[in-house]
Amino acid sequence: MDKExxxxxxxxxxxxLPGMKIPGKVKFHCKYKHMVEFAKCFDLxxxxxxxxxxxxxxACPAFANAFSAKLYVNMATxxxxxxxxxxxxxxxxxxxxxxxxxxxxxxxxxxxxxxxLTMEGEIGDIWxxxxxxxxxxxxxxxxxxxxxxxxKVKTIATIAPGGY
Amino acid sequence: MVKVxxxxxxxxxxxxxxxxxRDLIKRYSKLGGFAxxxxxxxxxxxxxxxxxxxxxxxxxxxxxxxxxxxxxxxxIEREKYxxxxxxxxxxxxxxxxxxxxxxxAIINKIEEKRVFFDIKQKTITKIRIxxxxxxxxxxxxxxxxxxxxKDYENGxxxxxxxxxxxxxxxxxxxxxxxxxxxxxx
Numbered sequence: 001m002d003k004e005x006x007x008x009x010x011x012x013x014x015x016x017l018p019g020m021k022i023p024g025k026v027k028f029h030c031k032y033k034h035m036v037e038f039a040k041c042f043d044l045x046x047x048x049x050x051x052x053x054x055x056x057x058x059a060c061p062a063f064a065n066a067f068s069a070k071l072y073v074n075m076a077t078x079x080x081x082x083x084x085x086x087x088x089x090x091x092x093x094x095x096x097x098x099x100x101x102x103x104x105x106x107x108x109x110x111x112x113x114x115x116x117l118t119m120e121g122e123i124g125d126i127w128x129x130x131x132x133x134x135x136x137x138x139x140x141x142x143x144x145x146x147x148x149x150x151x152k153v154k155t156i157a158t159i160a161p162g163g164y
Numbered sequence: 165m166v167k168v169x170x171x172x173x174x175x176x177x178x179x180x181x182x183x184x185x186r187d188l189i190k191r192y193s194k195l196g197g198f199a200x201x202x203x204x205x206x207x208x209x210x211x212x213x214x215x216x217x218x219x220x221x222x223x224x225x226x227x228x229x230x231x232x233x234x235x236x237x238x239x240i241e242r243e244k245y246x247x248x249x250x251x252x253x254x255x256x257x258x259x260x261x262x263x264x265x266x267x268x269a270i271i272n273k274i275e276e277k278r279v280f281f282d283i284k285q286k287t288i289t290k291i292r293i294x295x296x297x298x299x300x301x302x303x304x305x306x307x308x309x310x311x312x313x314k315d316y317e318n319g320x321x322x323x324x325x326x327x328x329x330x331x332x333x334x335x336x337x338x339x340x341x342x343x344x345x346x347x348x349x
Contacts, residue, residue: 034195041192042230043181046242061237061248062230065196069226094206094216098225102252154252160217 001162006132009164012082013089014126017136022075022121028067032113035059038066059111064103064142068153071119071140072098095163099135100156109148116145124154132161166245168277168347174270179235181265189223189261196224220308222258228265228339229253232283235267236343246277246347253283253341262304264288269343277348283341288333291321295329305334 032054039049039060049060076090090096111117124137140153186208193207205212206222213221232251240246259265266286273280291311293301305311311334315321320336 037191038195041188041195041227042234043183044234048242060230061233061251062226065224065226065229069196093204094212096204098255100252100254101226101229102250104250105247106249156254 003132006161006164009082010128010132010134013134013136013164014128016080017089017123017126020078020123022071022123022138023078024074026071026074026119026121028070028117028119030059030063030067030111030113030115030117032057034066035063035111035113038063054113057113059113061103061105063111064151064153065101067117067119067142068101068103068140068151068155071121072138072155072157075121075123075138090159090163092163095160097158097160098155099158102154104152104154106152108150108152109144111144111150115150117150118143118145134159134161134164166240166347167349168274168279171271171274171279173272173274176268176270177235177239178269179231179238179267181231181267184223184259184261184263184265186221186261189221189227192227193224196226218258219310220260220304222260225255225258228255228259228267228285231265231267232269232285232339232341232343235269236281236345239269240345240347245349246279246345249278249344249346251283251341251343253285253339255339257287257336257338259287259338260289260305260310262290277346279345279347281343281345283339283343284337285339285341286335287338288335291332291334293326293329293331300329 036050044060048058051057078089079086119140119142121138121140124139126136128134135158138155142151144150190208206216206218207224210220236248268284269281272282289305290303291306292299315334320334322333322335324331
């Protein structure tokens, strides 16, 4: 992709994306096996995270990575019109990287095996750096099946030139 | 037992993990939320990662985050003495196979029962071992050119005497961040 197109695309996305709600709600089923395998990646051994009683385990804090990334990927499927043509937000998945993440568990309840989470998100600021790498903020509120908040997430994703 | 009255500014807690393998990076990538769509191949295929400009597979950006929450969770003994309120981290450089991950949380402020930390997560990447001016062992970072000119310019390249010879390695902060915990007592 030539420099001029990259610049044009960056300007277009900076105009159209801020404040945009990520369409639809993303659902995430917290399965016992997934939670246990996830905790094991970090050598966690506490039975509260990896115990054999599926009804009693809770998700380790890092499990927030598992569900927050789902909306992040979903966002990449957004399509819109640019100069009369339909285009995807993300043109090359391989050029997408995480730049920063913040998880806030203030006033949140624990995630238990079997919980069904719903995520809603909104796009915040969009900017580019001197190398024309695009950055974007994504804010998520994650609730369980009872409508209780389980996590607030702020992600900054970045896409290399040619990927947007 | 962790009590707020026994903590002070500047105090550091530290954790290390020295088993980052291709298999673990791949396993995490499939568990980390992408599984249903397709795991990003830059986490499990060197060729694709190279095409994307990474020189070799890299861990998912949030993989190393798990070791920050583990460190804090171990500190409060899995919520026996407190709870994690907030963790934020910036992913500055990728984490790769063979990297040793060192996570430090340094207390920068204490307000009532809340303890605020600066997080510093470093990677140690082995490059090569030299003896009497000759290279006797090369590690993946050297063979795949993970080390850049900037690493030298920024003073990230260090040496250490070992039994086999002089080890050249890179040490850099890959993920700075912050965290807040609240203690019960």
